[in-house]
Amino acid sequence: MAERILLVDDEPGVLDGLRRTLATKYAVEAVLSPAEALKKLEHSRGGSNPFAVVVSDMMMPEMNGSEFLTRASEINPLAVLILLSGKADVRSTIAAINTGRLFRFIAKPCSPRDLQKAIDEALAAYHASKAESDLLEKTLAGSVKVLAQALAMASPEIGGRTNNVIELVGGAARMLGQSHSWELRMAARLSQLGLVSIPPEVLHRVEGGIEGTAGEKSMYREHPAVAKDLLAEIPKLERVAAWIGGQVADATAPPPKSETDPDQRAELQRQIFTCATEFLAAKDIGEWPPECAARLTAGGRYRTDVIQAILKTAQERDKAPDAVSVTINQLKVGMRFVRDVKATTGATLVRKGDTVTDAVRVRLQNFRTYVGVVEPLRVTPVKETF
Incomplete structure (x- = not known):
C-alpha cells in the first residue's frame, strides 16, 4: 500500500503543479485550505493507511503553514512535516523551524527533483518512527497482558x-x-x-x-x-x-x-x-x-x-441460554461461568459471571489436585474478546 502524501496550498495553479509532479510516484491528496486538510487528517486517523507526509505552503489566508503543521502534528504525531516558503516569509519560517516539529524547510520555487528527494527522506524517517512506535505499543501491550494475568492469578x-x-x-x-x-x-x-x-x-x-x-x-x-x-x-x-x-x-x-x-x-x-x-x-x-x-x-x-x-x-x-456443562480440563479461555465454582470444602473459588483465563484454569487445576472441586462446571462458550 503506497504511503499517502497530503499537499496544502491555497494557490490552485501551484497546488496542481505539485500534485502532477508527485502523483506518478506517491499516493497524493491535494487540498486548497488548511481547514479541509485538518478534516482529512482527522478522518484518516486510526485507519490502516494514515498520511505519512504533510507538505504545506507557508503563506495562506486562514492560517499560516506553521500554525497548520502544528495542528496537523497534534492529530497525527507520526506524520512527517515539510514546509514550503518563499523568501519574503523567512522570518515566519524561522519561527516555525524553531518552535515546530518540522522535518524539512524547502524554499520556493523548488525543483521537482529536490521536492521528491525531500519526500523520500521524509518517508524513510516516517518508516523508522512508525517501526519504533509499533514496537513500543506491542511491548506495552504484551507487558500489560502479562501483568493482568499475574494479577488475576494472585x-x-x-x-x-x-x-x-x-x-x-x-x-x-x-x-x-x-x-x-x-x-x-x-x-x-x-x-x-x-x-x-x-x-x-x-x-x-x-x-x-x-x-x-x-x-x-x-x-x-x-x-x-x-x-x-x-x-x-x-x-x-x-x-x-x-x-x-x-x-x-x-x-x-x-x-x-x-x-x-x-x-x-x-x-x-x-x-x-x-x-x-x-x-x-x-x-x-x-x-x-x-x-x-x-x-x-x-x-x-x-x-x-x-x-x-x-x-x-x-x-x-x-444471558446464558447456551450454557454447557464442562470439566476443568475442558475449560477454554474466554468461557464465562454461569454459576459459582466451589471447592469440595464449600469455599467459593470463582464467582458467577467471571471469565475463564489461563490463571483461573491453573488455579482450578491446583485446587482439584490438592483440595477438590465440585464438577461439572456451568459455562457459556467462548465469545469474541477485546
Missing part, C-alpha cells in the same frame, strides 16, 4: 473485576467503531490495578455487596488514584493513566470530575471506559443495568449511544 477478585471491565468496554467499543484503540484496551486491562493496595478481606466484602466501614470505603474509592500514580510515569500511557484515575470506583460516591478531551475520538473512548466502570460499580450495590443506564442518562455526563452500548453489552453477557 487475586481472583481482581481478575474477575478486570474481565468484567474488559467485556463491557470491548462490547461497547465494537458497537461504536472504537475496537482499534490500543489505549482503550490498555485502560480496560489495567483498570483494577489499584486494588493491589487493598486487603483481600475488604475486596471479598465489596464483591459480596457487604457494607464496610468508613475507612474501608475510603480505601476502596482511592484505588483508581493509586493505579493512576503507578502508571503516570510510563511513556505513552499518560492518557490511559488519566482515564483510570477518573474511573468510578463506588456508585454511592459522587463521580470524580474529569477533563473533557478536546480530541473527539479520545473523548469517546474515555466515555466508553468510564461508563463501563460505572456499570461495574452499580453492580456492586445491586443496581440492575437498566436502572444504572437510566440514572446515567439523566445525569448527562455520557453520550446516549455510549450508555446504550454498555447497557446492551451488560444485558447480553448476563
Whole structure:
C-alpha cells in the first residue's frame, strides 16, 4: 500500500503543479485550505493507511503553514512535516523551524527533483518512527497482558473485576467503531490495578455487596488514584493513566470530575471506559443495568449511544441460554461461568459471571489436585474478546 502524501496550498495553479509532479510516484491528496486538510487528517486517523507526509505552503489566508503543521502534528504525531516558503516569509519560517516539529524547510520555487528527494527522506524517517512506535505499543501491550494475568492469578477478585471491565468496554467499543484503540484496551486491562493496595478481606466484602466501614470505603474509592500514580510515569500511557484515575470506583460516591478531551475520538473512548466502570460499580450495590443506564442518562455526563452500548453489552453477557456443562480440563479461555465454582470444602473459588483465563484454569487445576472441586462446571462458550 503506497504511503499517502497530503499537499496544502491555497494557490490552485501551484497546488496542481505539485500534485502532477508527485502523483506518478506517491499516493497524493491535494487540498486548497488548511481547514479541509485538518478534516482529512482527522478522518484518516486510526485507519490502516494514515498520511505519512504533510507538505504545506507557508503563506495562506486562514492560517499560516506553521500554525497548520502544528495542528496537523497534534492529530497525527507520526506524520512527517515539510514546509514550503518563499523568501519574503523567512522570518515566519524561522519561527516555525524553531518552535515546530518540522522535518524539512524547502524554499520556493523548488525543483521537482529536490521536492521528491525531500519526500523520500521524509518517508524513510516516517518508516523508522512508525517501526519504533509499533514496537513500543506491542511491548506495552504484551507487558500489560502479562501483568493482568499475574494479577488475576494472585487475586481472583481482581481478575474477575478486570474481565468484567474488559467485556463491557470491548462490547461497547465494537458497537461504536472504537475496537482499534490500543489505549482503550490498555485502560480496560489495567483498570483494577489499584486494588493491589487493598486487603483481600475488604475486596471479598465489596464483591459480596457487604457494607464496610468508613475507612474501608475510603480505601476502596482511592484505588483508581493509586493505579493512576503507578502508571503516570510510563511513556505513552499518560492518557490511559488519566482515564483510570477518573474511573468510578463506588456508585454511592459522587463521580470524580474529569477533563473533557478536546480530541473527539479520545473523548469517546474515555466515555466508553468510564461508563463501563460505572456499570461495574452499580453492580456492586445491586443496581440492575437498566436502572444504572437510566440514572446515567439523566445525569448527562455520557453520550446516549455510549450508555446504550454498555447497557446492551451488560444485558447480553448476563444471558446464558447456551450454557454447557464442562470439566476443568475442558475449560477454554474466554468461557464465562454461569454459576459459582466451589471447592469440595464449600469455599467459593470463582464467582458467577467471571471469565475463564489461563490463571483461573491453573488455579482450578491446583485446587482439584490438592483440595477438590465440585464438577461439572456451568459455562457459556467462548465469545469474541477485546
